[in-house]
Amino acid sequence: MNEPLSLWNQTPTRHAILDFVAAVTTPGSPDFVPPAERIATFDNDGTLWCEKPGYIQLFFAVERLKELAAADPSLLVQPAYKAAVDGDLAYFEGLYPGNLPELMKLLYDTHAGMTQAEFEAQAYAFLCQGIHPRYGRPFMQLAYQPMVELINYLEANGFKVFIATAGGMSFVRMVSEEIYGIPREQVIGSNITYETRMTETGPVLFRKPGLVEPLGDGPGKPANIELHIGRKPILAGGNADGDLHMLWYSQTHPCRSLQLLLRHDDGEREYAYDAGAEKVQQLAAERNWQVISMQKDFYKVFAFE
């Protein structure tokens, strides 16, 4: 067997992860946790794949807004459609983090009304073919390889790993198996509501405007974890203030637990930013969460490097 976590540098972070996994999986260890309780949850945008210069799903929604505006130019009186056609990403960035629910509503409503099968085909095509503006690679390739390796390592050690995304659950599900080896049902998060319509050939699922409550961000993350999993994670990973409830929630587990906070400090290979992560970084220091420095801890960031 290869050495585990070979895409991580030999730093205290890597050591802390290996130490934790050994402690909770070694029979007889005072920290041993039975397999059924080995639940890990990771945020997706900015934790498992790149979220700059905008959420990947935002690029997808912008494409859709442009399509809709081309079919009906009267939509251009609405600022979101105009911003999409003008390529004004800053307009959408201005909506979050303060207005995340409004942004999410926009993302969802642009893909409402169609069947779920139509949405899935569009989302998958976009993730394979849409090109990231900086890296010139399909969005599918924007996953952080050390995090993918960590997920695989946890699974090999009897963990069940979930993605708890604030973004669209069914968007991420289209590629979760291919990118992370995580089956669709282990991707949980914000999502549009579904409606079953009876047709002559049987029931068909349509996407309805409106979100299933709660939004999978901030306090909505533990709520969503309970809704979809029904257990508290012993390991949680995030990168932004929207993840702090989930990280702290995992730390209230009676068993030994690990909290990982990815810090974006690598402007050369990725992006360097702390905006939107001020609170969680302070909590991490106060509560002894393990901070991952992308610059120091990642031997490699993307597969295409």
Added chain:
Amino acid sequence: MNEPLSLWNQTPTRHAILDFVAAVTTPGSPDFVPPAERIATFDNDGTLWCEKPGYIQLFFAVERLKELAAADPSLLVQPAYKAAVDGDLAYFEGLYPGNLPELMKLLYDTHAGMTQAEFEAQAYAFLCQGIHPRYGRPFMQLAYQPMVELINYLEANGFKVFIATAGGMSFVRMVSEEIYGIPREQVIGSNITYETRMTETGPVLFRKPGLVEPLGDGPGKPANIELHIGRKPILAGGNADGDLHMLWYSQTHPCRSLQLLLRHDDGEREYAYDAGAEKVQQLAAERNWQVISMQKDFYKVFAFE
């Protein structure tokens, strides 16, 4: 290895199940289905455990209504509290199937406002200690053993088995591992909403009045399956009209699929009733679904027989 499905009689039903499982799991078979697609979903009340003379969760809610009325007798002006104190189960039965949403709201609201941990402790204690009025056994023991055996058999053949209940998801989760060997996260269904409240010791989950949409019954079952699983099942099992959408939905899968409809025709060992299953029985005949006769196909019904 023991012969599979030993709790089933040697009937065409058992043969149809074995034949289906062999066809979809044998490499090289024209009907072979890869493991990731081997999703099975079963209704719970009346399909996996006894639902007469009332839903098990209804007995739980009645206990709670009595508790609440004892603490505050002014509640007795409300018919549900009065019926609970009077032991008038017929009042609650009168609410369904026509008024299932109202009944569900009642079931949920009686256990709202508390923490999820408090609910879980109460639910688990009730399922272990509450006694079924006819069998004189704890409710936990009311699972149909041939169905438990079928679930285990499917899992041994690479299926991932989910319970899609119209009843309370977190109620069933308390015992799903113990009774069926199904982990909590594979129990999906109707559920109350959760709220994360920050306390000095971290985030705590509370139960809020109101249901996560949709109710996991009828057209809500395929919608819930999409929300929690994101794949169409190739095998679905139910017993009542509220299951017909799910059964038909599984039959729209492009791979070979199997639909199982349990018929309650065994008044001696269990109950004999077709009420509330008229539509699904007609559809089963029209669409070639496999009807399970409890009387003819089950060698044994309960573990305590």
